[in-house]
Amino acid sequence: MSIFLALLIGGLFGFVLDRIGATNPTVLGRMLALVNLGLMKAILLAIGLGSILMFAGQMIGLVDVGHMSVKTAYIGVFVGGLLLGTGWAIGGYCPGTGLAGAAGGRRDALYFIAGGLLGAAAYMVTYPSVKAMGLLEKIAGGKVTIGAVPGSGYDGLIGMRGDVLGILLGLAFVAVAFALPENPRKREAAPVAAE
Amino acid sequence: MTWNWKTGGIALGLAIFLAVLLVKPVGVSTQFVILDAIVADQLNPDLITRTDEGAWTSTNAYLAKGNGKYAKHAANPLNYSFVFVIALMVGAGISAWLRGGNGREDNRVPALWRANFGDAAWKRNLAAFAGGFIVLYGARLAGGCTSGHMMSGLMQTSLSGYIFTLGAFAAAIPVALMMYRKDAEQ
Known part of the structure; x- marks a missing residue:
């Protein structure tokens, strides 16, 4: 059953990643260089919608709170984020879209995957020294959400109810998705061209 | 063809919701x-x-x-x-x-890369390889990537998701602005 669900959800996720253009380094590069934010708008809308459905589902008892899986917060999350962002811009892929891009026929994605396997192996080897540097010491309680979600077992950063806050933040993500301009640079140039 | 951001965003939102509804x-x-x-x-x-x-x-x-x-x-x-x-x-x-x-040419060297760095596949492949190395080293250090930290983390309002997303864009946007000065049709 779990393998069937893996095929179903993984297959759907990969299909959609390709359909939103995330598997195309040109779309990704234009997003990160703030030329075309269509992909960013899609991702923000997805996160917002996912949040609203998940937290509302929990409140009416449709979604098992136990399915949540919150990762630990530590300094390395930020440092690793900086590294990932750098490689994301240079390589044009993140781990999921690299695999998806290769499956869609992109040759450079195969090199990205090879580099990725070597990078992951390098982390496996250097893990003891990373740990010794204190980069993995948890901050702000580690596995925390912004507000405590009832029944999740995770602490909240602030006193507000986590599921209510989750829906509000979800709505905020949707609002930002709609508010962001699709072509921020062209919009500035447009009135000049019209004169 | 590629979907517009609304259709794509709704489809992606349903996919990541389905994942947490049924499994994780x-x-x-x-x-x-x-x-x-x-x-x-x-x-x-x-x-x-x-x-x-x-x-x-x-x-x-x-x-x-x-x-x-x-x-x-x-x-x-x-x-x-x-x-x-x-x-x-x-x-x-x-x-x-x-x-x-994607077309034979784009599969070999993507359009935006070609507009900025030319047609040589080895240059593009080298950048993709180096990028892959840095991305996966960073993802393992962070304990997750764009999927686990950014999509799943922000969806669940987890603090680590916000920290990761801040770091990723703080680096990715300046690097992309420096690298991709010439535009290309997508």
Whole structure:
């Protein structure tokens, strides 16, 4: 059953990643260089919608709170984020879209995957020294959400109810998705061209 | 063809919701470690072992952490998370095939790269390789990637998701602004 669900959800996720253009380094590069934010708008809308459905589902008892899986917060999350962002811009892929891009026929994605396997192996080897540097010491309680979600077992950063806050933040993500301009640079140039 | 952002965003939102409804939030980058461990264990069968109590462990401290969770998954690749990533590739492959692919030229060197750095495939492949190395090293240090930290993390309002997203964009946007000065049609 779990393998069937893996095929179903993984297959759907990969299909959609390709359909939103995330598997195309040109779309990704234009997003990160703030030329075309269509992909960013899609991702923000997805996160917002996912949040609203998940937290509302929990409140009416449709979604098992136990399915949540919150990762630990530590300094390395930020440092690793900086590294990932750098490689994301240079390589044009993140781990999921690299695999998806290769499956869609992109040759450079195969090199990205090879580099990725070597990078992951390098982390496996250097893990003891990373740990010794204190980069993995948890901050702000580690596995925390912004507000405590009832029944999740995770602490909240602030006193507000986590599921209510989750829906509000979800709505905020949707609002930002709609508010962001699709072509921020062209919009500035447009009135000049019209004169 | 590629969907517009509204259709795409709704479809992606439903996909990541379905994941947490039925099983658990989506995540990808751990499986690079699992594949490494599967290959390394073939070359050195002493890498992944079992204790007398039957628990999985490894001579590598990273694979052994968390009660040998990664060692266990590498020893049994037919688990949800690994099959999820294989299926992700199948799904993306089907989508690309149905929309007629990316074209031979774009598969060799993507348009934006070509506009800025020329047509030589080796340059592009070198950048993709280096990018892949940095991305996966960073993802493992962070404990997740764009899927696990950004999509799943922000969806769940987890603090780590916000920290990761801040770091990723703080680096990615300046690097992209410096690298991709010339535009290209997507």
